[in-house]
Amino acid sequence: MNFEFDVLIIGTGIAGLSAAAGLAERGLKVGIVTREKDPSTTNTVWAQGGIIYAKGSEESLVEDIMKASSGTSSREAAKLVAYESSSILEDLLIHKAHSNFERDESGELLFTKEAAHSMPRILYRGDYTGKDIQITLLNYLRDNFKNVTFFTSHTAIDLLTALHHGVTIQQRYEENKVLGAYVFNQETHSVEKILAKYTILATGGIGALYLHHTNSEGARGDGHAMAKRAGAVLTDLEFIQFHPTSFYGGATHRRFLVSEAVRGEGGLLINSQGVRFMAKYHPDMELAPRDVVARAIAEEIIETRSDCVYLDITHKDPEWIKNRFPTIYKHCLEHGVDMSKERIPVVPAAHYTCGGVKTDLKGQTTLKNLYAVGEVACTGLHGANRLASTSLLEGMTFGHFAALDILKNVDKETIYSSDKIKDWIDGTEEVDNALIHQDWMTLKQTMWNYVGLTRSKDRLSRAEAMFNELSDEINRFYKDAKLVDSLIGLRNAVEVGHQVLLASRRNTQSVGCFYRKS
Known part of the structure; x- marks a missing residue:
């Protein structure tokens, strides 16, 4: 079966949904593909800490981004995000999707601070900010736009180009651009061609390549690999950020993330010998950049010949802990740890991919009509290290800008004929x-x-x-x-x-x- 859309989006996290919202609001026909049965199963839903609201602190945010990256970030990308993101956040998340950020008794937004930030500027919802954003964005699209079609349990296989998938030799000489994707329907076991004027990769990072990670298992590099095979440029892939504190326990490879906000709210790192150790690694101690904290924990584990270190926030009021970190508290309790009374066992885990498919500041890749947004993309915003809580912000901001850029040119493009693209030929051997x-x-x-x-x-x-x-x-x-x-x-x-x-x-x-x- 073949489908046609103005825009095909692969991925249903904040980046893909933000782009979809901008396109759907202008009446475009949008198809959204996810390999998951539930489109809310994304990396976004696991984001605990929050999303930056930089209004009034734009220049200091730029400097914090540069500092956290050891001066390697693109200052141009940092400025764009710092100065443009607040209005996008207000419009999309607060006014349209009605995301439920924490507020005080008078209704004013509350802010928290995380590592390497010079001030509190992060909006949050308990310790499940990403989940709230994910659900409210999905609801906004489903409730308001009949021109958006979700393909759940569909796995993108390869991006379509005339060069690679045309039925005639003459098609190799056409302008090289992305025309859509081959998509595997997990329920029917058939491969469908989805043709589109534009394609947006929003497939997330590559954390699931690692034995210990904090991502969804779908963060396995699908978008990166498809882009590379189609001819797009990848960059900065050596810059994999490891989250310093994931819960040590349980049998799965996906480690439960113990938010940076626990340290931001005063949590202390203690080794297995009961010693607070971060002072010997960095003057900011527990609030040092993530790479410093992660390597420090790894060193302490080796030096003390132990399996983990511990995060201690027991000096805080127990009721405050339960209200501030309900998800973390519940997870720890389910695994035999009462974080209001006991230290949390933690280890580093692969967390965020700073590099990815190279794009400009509109999300356009080096291949025509292919955009990449969110963690799959590399705009230069993160450089060699990501500042806390810029991930949701980046996905939302560049999803928005990609939609704007597509809207400028969509009427000039036509959908390629599916008859001119080869049908997929499946293998015959059963999978072991x-x-x-x-x-x-x-x-x-x-x-x-x-x-x-x-x-x-x-x-x-x-x-x-x-x-x-x-x-x-x-x-x-x-x-x-x-397949x-x-x-x-x-x-x-x-x-x-x-x-x-x-x-x-x-x-x-x-x-x-x-x-x-x-």
Whole structure:
């Protein structure tokens, strides 16, 4: 089956939904694809801390972004976000979606402070800000726009171009641009062609490539891999930010994030010997940039020969803790820890991808008619390290700007004929889920052990050997196998993981969240 839209959006987090809102409000026909059954299953929904509201503190926000990135961020991108985002936030999240940010008794917005911020400027909703934004944005689109179609349980396979997927040789000589995507319907096991004038990648980051991470399992690099295969430029992939504090416990690879806000509200880091240790690593102690805190925790774990360190906020009033951090409190309690009385066991975990598909400040990639917004994209805003709570802000802001840019030119574009694009030919071999699971584990462990918090020439060489073997096996397997979502994701993850490795090899300068021993 084939579908046609003015704009195809792949991903349903804040970036994709913000773009969809801007396009739908102007009457465009929008298709939104997600591999999940529930479109609220995104990285956005796991964002606990909040979203920056920079009104009145724009210039200091620019400086905080630059400082957190060790001076590597694009100042132009930082200024755009700092000066333009507040009006977008007010219009979309407060007035239209009615996101429920915390307010005082008189109805004034409340603000919190996080690491590396020079002042409190972060709007929040308890410790589930992302979830509230996700749900309210979805409701806004569903309740108001019949011109928006959601494709749930649909996995994007590849971006369509005439160069790669045309039925005739002559099509190779056409202007190279993205025409839509092949999409795998998980329920019917068929591949559909979705044609569109413009395509927006909003697929999130690559945290799920790591053994321990705070992301949804869908953050496996699908958008990065599709963009690369289509010919787009990827950049800054060595800059993977690890969150210093994820809950140590449970059997899944997805670690529960213990928000930066816990430290922002006075939480102390204590090692297994009962010693508060951050003073010897950075003058800002617990509020140092995330990369510093994450490596400090890793060092303490090694030095004390323990499994974790501890986050202590027991000096705060128990009722305040329960009200301020209800989700974290509940999760800890479910795993046998009462954070109002006990220290929380924590370890670092892969958290945010600072690099991605290279775009300009309108979200346009190096391929015509392909945009990328949110964590999948690299605008230069984060440089080598992301300032806390800029992730939701970036997704919302560049989703908005991508929509504006598309609206300027959409009437000049036409939808490509599906008859001129090859039909997908599926494999014939049944998939062995045990092999896929084992390959996923090999990938995750390789990334964690060799391409993780600390990298070195020897570790990267070991990873290279693993990737060569994985790539050869999976490419042969993928060619003949019947499609399933996990295999599509594995193929993409191996491809993107290798790109992270290559970027890490090229960069020998330790900066921001990237640290090389040799």
